[in-house]
Amino acid sequence: GHTDPLALLTSIEIELGRCTTSPLKRKDHSSTSRTEEEEEEEEEEEYKDCNAPTIRHALYVSLHSGVGLDHAADDSPATLYAVGCGHHDDEDTLCSSDNKADDCTSSSSPRVRIVCTGPLHEINTQVRHLDETYIATSIRNNEIDGLISISSDPCGVNSSSITAASELHIPVTGSGGTSLSVAAADCGVNLVGNAGGSVATTTYTRAVSYVCALVDAWSEERATAEEEEKAAAADDEDEDDDEDKDKDATAGGNGWED
Numbered sequence: 001g002h003t004d005p006l007a008l009l010t011s012i013e014i015e016l017g018r019c020t021t022s023p024l025k026r027k028d029h030s031s032t033s034r035t036e037e038e039e040e041e042e043e044e045e046e047y048k049d050c051n052a053p054t055i056r057h058a059l060y061v062s063l064h065s066g067v068g069l070d071h072a073a074d075d076s077p078a079t080l081y082a083v084g085c086g087h088h089d090d091e092d093t094l095c096s097s098d099n100k101a102d103d104c105t106s107s108s109s110p111r112v113r114i115v116c117t118g119p120l121h122e123i124n125t126q127v128r129h130l131d132e133t134y135i136a137t138s139i140r141n142n143e144i145d146g147l148i149s150i151s152s153d154p155c156g157v158n159s160s161s162i163t164a165a166s167e168l169h170i171p172v173t174g175s176g177g178t179s180l181s182v183a184a185a186d187c188g189v190n191l192v193g194n195a196g197g198s199v200a201t202t203t204y205t206r207a208v209s210y211v212c213a214l215v216d217a218w219s220e221e222r223a224t225a226e227e228e229e230k231a232a233a234a235d236d237e238d239e240d241d242d243e244d245k246d247k248d249a250t251a252g253g254n255g256w257e258d
């Protein structure tokens with residue numbers, strides 16, 4: 001519609017790069033027994049991962065001639081833009097939304113590529129496939145720490161990623177009040193920030209709003225995790241004290257006399 005996909009994705013990437021709070025590394029608790037060496041390696045990896053977050057995958061459908069989704073038909077011409085979703089950075093091409101080869105360049109911006117152009121119903125079929133294959137899978141693999149949903153289809157085209165986000169309770173923000181309400185009420189996603197409409201906002205202000213919402217959620221996650229660690233450490237100390245008292249009581253009641 002009226003939004004330039006490249007400009008929006010680039011603005012989001014720039015704002016993510018300014019983050020001073022990185023996502024909390026999500027741990028795989030499927031294995032309950034770990035050696036001390038494995039725990040140290042995990043802590044080292046967590047330290048390495050404390051870099052500024054970035055866009056791992058993105059899918060963006062743009063309708064031609066500035067038509068909005070509210071007035072789109074199945075045969076409305078549209079273009080699908082993507083970041084990641086099966087392509088490595090060195091394979092992607094950074095292009096402007098008019099897809100002119102002369103406008104392609106190499107920069108620090110996310111690698112945005114045009115996947116295909118065609119009627120909306122064909123584009124949606126491709127989106128559904130990529131959403132399930134890459135975005136939902138990456139969420140379940142703990143490779144994605146937050147989701148930005150912009151006028152998505154939570155119960156249809158984007159159901160796979162929305163369901164995965166709900167299952168792992170990662171923060172979700174974005175715009176498109178109706179779709180976000182459905183995602184929260186019907187799908188149970190962890191909706192964060194001042195999510196809502198995009199009317200009378202600029203690409204920059206939208207990007208800032210999305211990223212700020214995710215950063216606030218990540219900060220809360222870190223604070224909660226730290227409190228839980230402190231509580232667990234205090235419980236361990238109490239258990240050690242109880243064990244020492246039991247040992248002292250046993251030693252004092254064994255009937256020995258000097």
